[in-house]
Amino acid sequence: MFLHGTSRINESGHLEIGGCDTVQLANQYGTPLYIVDEQLIRQKMRAFVGAFEKTGLPFQVGYASKAFSTLAMCRIVDEEGLLLDVVSDGELYTALHAGFPAERIYFHGNNKSPFEIEYALDAGIRLFVADNFIELEMLQVLAEQKGKKANVILRVSPGVEAHTHAYIQTGQEDSKFGFDLSSGQAHQAALQAYHASHLNLEGFHCHIGSQIFETEAFRLAIDKMARLAKECYEQYGIQTRILNVGGGFGIRYEENETPRPVEQYVQTIASAVTRAFQRLPQIPEIWIEPGRSIVGEAGTTLYTIGTVKEVIGVRKYVAVDGGMTDNLRPALYQARYEAMLANRAAEEADETVSIAGKCCESGDMLIWDIELPRVTQGDLLAVSCTGAYNYSMANNYNRIRRPAVVFVQNGEADLVVERETLQDIISQDRIPKRLLRKEQVKTNESQLSKTL
Incomplete structure (x- = not known):
């Protein structure tokens, strides 16, 4: 992966951006995570x-x-x-x-x-x-x-x-x-x-x-x-x-x-x-x-690798905890990206894999045929150049929560967009009274009386 801006591989063999170790960022803010230089x-x-x-x-x-x-x-x-x-x-x-x-x-x-x-x-x-x-x-x-x-x-x-x-x-x-x-x-x-x-x-x-x-x-x-x-x-x-x-x-x-x-x-x-x-x-x-x-080049998306599926003689699929909900461009424009294992950034590639998203869509593929070190569950995948039209197009397909965004500079990380919560997902939903269960109607009426 071509390193942009302040990105480098540090002494621990981890990808570092803006003086911040991406492994530490994943531990602190979770994944998927947009990191902006x-x-x-x-x-x-x-x-x-x-x-x-x-x-x-x-x-x-x-x-x-x-x-x-x-x-x-x-x-x-x-x-x-x-x-x-x-x-x-x-x-x-x-x-x-x-x-x-x-x-x-x-x-x-x-x-x-x-x-x-x-x-x-x-x-x-x-x-x-x-x-x-x-x-x-x-x-x-x-x-x-x-x-x-x-x-x-x-x-x-x-x-x-x-x-x-x-x-x-x-x-x-x-x-x-x-x-x-x-x-x-x-x-x-x-x-x-x-x-x-x-x-x-x-x-x-x-x-x-x-x-x-x-x-x-x-x-x-x-x-x-x-x-x-x-x-x-x-x-x-x-x-x-x-x-x-x-x-x-x-x-x-x-x-x-x-x-x-x-x-x-x-x-x-x-x-x-x-x-x-x-x-x-x-x-x-x-x-x-x-x-x-x-x-564009200032953004990097960090994922955690989950399941791996190998179709013998055909392809090895590596799934991450994000996909077309945080990066719609590959599905929309056939956009291509580079990536590396952020927690093993100094290691040589030894296998070809394809990076799949977690959405219930066959087209939810982030990268086809990329060379990486042999991956294991829990590795961190960093996809480069995701600063433009990734967060902007982020969506809640499959009711997946949108990621957090952090700005990094001089060894400091600032949370600029919080990760959505499960409550955020349903915060704008409403159930018509006719569809409520009896106990829900009583609860709603009780809550309404307290606000009056």
């Missing part, structure tokens, strides 16, 4: 900011909170001075509850509800990334009702297909996201927003996909967005003050993958914007919104 997160954020500072261009780096959103994560984003991209009332509530400044929050999403728009307007967020005509109309009506003016940028589908999994391509014409460029929708939306009395059109947004290793697609998308900006300026007098080119920068899930350095992505974007906008009155402020590339 706080120092690596901050390094990634600073790398993006530093790379843009070298260009001398106006810029903003926004963290895409859909990748991993908790109160503690919002505090780190705030301390590092980034913007925050939210896509739901839940993510907005988390940010505001963490004390994140509303004026540095912007709201994404292809189906924002009236409640979400009102909530964001009342909070005073920086802007909305408008995704469709219905949203533009709702923004105008709700902002007018509140006597406010909503800042917007328009999400555009530029017709650029990034080389990645089909489920995480978002820039092609056939996408649920954004105003289509080739049909003229983007021009129509720009004109509508520009003339709306309670909207302030600040620019455009595009996002071509996720887990992208090459840079050419960014250049192509920027060229198309600049052409749109030029036409809107020449035809309608609209100036593009912000150009958000999205995120999607790839990370190394497996050792043979070679993502570009942050500086290369940023330099490509900066050069493309400078060249493409040179004939317009101003170069827009460049926004990017990395998520996975900030938190």
Whole structure:
């Protein structure tokens, strides 16, 4: 397994992250356990900011909170001075509850509800990334009702297909996201927003996909967005003050993958914007919104190995105490991961096994065909690069409890999300009175009388 950030194999032969022995973390917090390397997160954020500072261009780096959103994560984003991209009332509530400044929050999403728009307007967020005509109309009506003016940028589908999994391509014409460029929708939306009395059109947004290793697609998308900006300026007098080119920068899930350095992505974007906008009155402020590339490599999931099943001559299945409830990506995207035995990290691999989850699904497989030392029940398996879209997508299938999350740095571990309890699993359940047993009815009536 490729070691990221502060990860190392310590003198005890255990995997250590952030100066914390993972075996001790398992003993203290249980498994499955999400372990997050706080120092690596901050390094990634600073790398993006530093790379843009070298260009001398106006810029903003926004963290895409859909990748991993908790109160503690919002505090780190705030301390590092980034913007925050939210896509739901839940993510907005988390940010505001963490004390994140509303004026540095912007709201994404292809189906924002009236409640979400009102909530964001009342909070005073920086802007909305408008995704469709219905949203533009709702923004105008709700902002007018509140006597406010909503800042917007328009999400555009530029017709650029990034080389990645089909489920995480978002820039092609056939996408649920954004105003289509080739049909003229983007021009129509720009004109509508520009003339709306309670909207302030600040620019455009595009996002071509996720887990992208090459840079050419960014250049192509920027060229198309600049052409749109030029036409809107020449035809309608609209100036593009912000150009958000999205995120999607790839990370190394497996050792043979070679993502570009942050500086290369940023330099490509900066050069493309400078060249493409040179004939317009101003170069827009460049926004990017990395998520996975900030938190992905900083996350490690720790499991305890349980049962082992060997199909002679075919495969050896090793089951862990988690699976698709804490990491849905292999089932959803056929995502691939590396792993090691955290309690025997220095030992050489001597067998090939497949890592199975504990859910009642044949498709609950975390890793197919990985080489490990001969495993035994009770060993600890550490799966790397689980910081993005693992906790975010965690679920309660089979009524399995979601794991705890700890941040580690300088030998200290802080619990930032508690492990769900069995009571948490049923906390929102209700039994209609007609289904209660007689003794349950009496108990409920007795409890009700005590509260009155």
